[in-house]
Amino acid sequence: MNNLRHIAQLGVKELLSLFRDPVMLFLIAYSFTFSVYTPAKSAVMDVINASIAVVDEDDSTASRRIRDALLPPLFLPPAQLNFSDVNRAMNKGEYTFVIDLPHKLQSDLRKGATPTVEVVADATAMSQAGRGPEYIRKIINQEVQPFWAGSNNPDNRDLVRLNTRARFNPNMQQGWFVAINQIINNISVLAIFLTGAAVLREREHGTLEHLLVMPLQPYELMFAKIWANGLVVVVAAMASLFLVVKGLLGVPVAGSIALFAIGLFVYLFSVTALGIMLATLVRSMPQFGLLAFPVFIVMSLLSGGQTPLDSMPLVLQKIMQFVPSTHFVAFSQAVLFRDADLSMVWPELLKMFLIGTAYTIFTLSRFRKMLAAIQ
Incomplete structure (x- = not known):
C-alpha cells in the first residue's frame, strides 16, 4: 500500500x-x-470546389445535361467559355479544368459513334488534376447514356458490373x-x-x-x-x-x-x-x-x-x-x-x-x- x-x-x-x-x-x-x-x-486530396469551365460547341440537350451535372461539392458552377479563350484562361490560372464538348456531340451519339471530349487540366493543382478527370469521365458517361444508340446493343453491355456500397462513410x-x-x-x-x-x-x-x-x-x-x-x-x-x-x-x-x-x-x-x-x-x-x-x-x-x-x-x-x-x-x-x-x-x-x-x-x-x- x-x-x-x-x-x-x-x-x-x-x-x-x-x-x-x-x-x-x-x-x-x-x-x-x-x-x-x-x-x-x-x-484532403479529394476534388472539392474545383473551378471548371465548359466550351459547348454543340449546344444540345446532351451537352446541357453534362454542364448541369457538374455540381458542388466536387465542382464550382461551370462557367461558359469560348474555344479561342481556353489557352488564355488556363495560362492565367482561372480554371482547374476546361471541358470542350465537340460539335455534333448529340448527333454522333444518336448514330452510335463515340465523339471525342477534350478535358484540359491545370497540372499545378496536382491532387485535383490527378483525380478530377476521372470524376468528369464518369459524369459525362452517365449523362450521355440516354442519347447513345449503342446503349441498347447487347454487345455493348457490361458483362460484370461493380456496385459499391460504403457503409460507414457513404460519401467517401x-x-x-x-x-x-x-x-x-x-x-x-x-x-x-x-x-x-x-x-x-x-x-x-x-x-x-x-x-x-x-x-x-x-x-x-x-x-x-x-x-x-x-x-x-x-x-x-x-x-x-x-x-x-x-x-x-x-x-x-x-x-x-x-x-x-x-x-x-x-x-x-x-x-x-x-x-x-x-x-x-x-x-x-x-x-x-x-x-x-x-x-x-x-x-x-x-x-x-x-x-x-x-x-x-x-x-x-x-x-x-x-x-x-x-x-x-x-x-x-x-x-x-x-x-x-x-x-x-x-x-x-x-x-x-x-x-x-x-x-x-x-x-x-x-x-x-x-x-x-x-x-
Whole structure:
C-alpha cells in the first residue's frame, strides 16, 4: 500500500509540474485542436470546389445535361467559355479544368459513334488534376447514356458490373479518415514527448537527486510518470474526439467510445514506457528531440495509418508487429470506423499489452542504470 501511495503522490507531483509548464500545455492544446481540425478541413486530396469551365460547341440537350451535372461539392458552377479563350484562361490560372464538348456531340451519339471530349487540366493543382478527370469521365458517361444508340446493343453491355456500397462513410469524405488518423498520431507523439520530457526536466533541474534521497524505488518514479502523463493524454484525446471530431467536424463515430478508451489505456502503457526509455539514452532535451522524432516518424508512416501495412515488404511487416502503434492503429480503425466489438479486437489488445510489458521491463532496467549513474 505504501508503494501505491508513493506512486499516486508522485503522479500528482507530475501533474502539478506539467500544469506549470506553459509550453507543454500549449503543445497538448494545439495537438488535439488545430492539429486535428486543420488537416481534416484543408489537407484532403479529394476534388472539392474545383473551378471548371465548359466550351459547348454543340449546344444540345446532351451537352446541357453534362454542364448541369457538374455540381458542388466536387465542382464550382461551370462557367461558359469560348474555344479561342481556353489557352488564355488556363495560362492565367482561372480554371482547374476546361471541358470542350465537340460539335455534333448529340448527333454522333444518336448514330452510335463515340465523339471525342477534350478535358484540359491545370497540372499545378496536382491532387485535383490527378483525380478530377476521372470524376468528369464518369459524369459525362452517365449523362450521355440516354442519347447513345449503342446503349441498347447487347454487345455493348457490361458483362460484370461493380456496385459499391460504403457503409460507414457513404460519401467517401477523406476528411473523416484524416481527423481520426490525426488523433491517433498525436496520441503517440504526445505520449512519447510528455514522459520523456518529464524525466529530462527533473534531470536538468536536479530534482531527481532530491527524489533519490527519499525512500523511493525506481519503479515508483517510473510508474508515477506513466500514469500521470498517460492520464493527460487520455483526457485530451477523448475531449478532442468529442469536441473537435464529432462536434466541429461532424464526423460520426461508428463504434464504442468506451472500448476505444480501454484500448487507449493499454496502448499508453507501452508507448509511455518507450518515451521514458528514449529519455534514458540521452542527457538533454535537444538530444531527446533528435532521437524521438525519427522514432515517431517511423511509427507514424509504417504503422498502417498513412500507408496500408499489406503494401509494405513482408520483412517490414513482421518488424512492425513488434511496434505497439501498429496494433493500436488496427484497433482504433476497427472500433471507430467499423464498429468492432471486444470479441473482434481482443487480439490487438493482447498484443499491445504484451509489447507494453516487454517495453516496461526493459525500460525499468534502463531507468535503474540511469539513476545509479546519477547517484
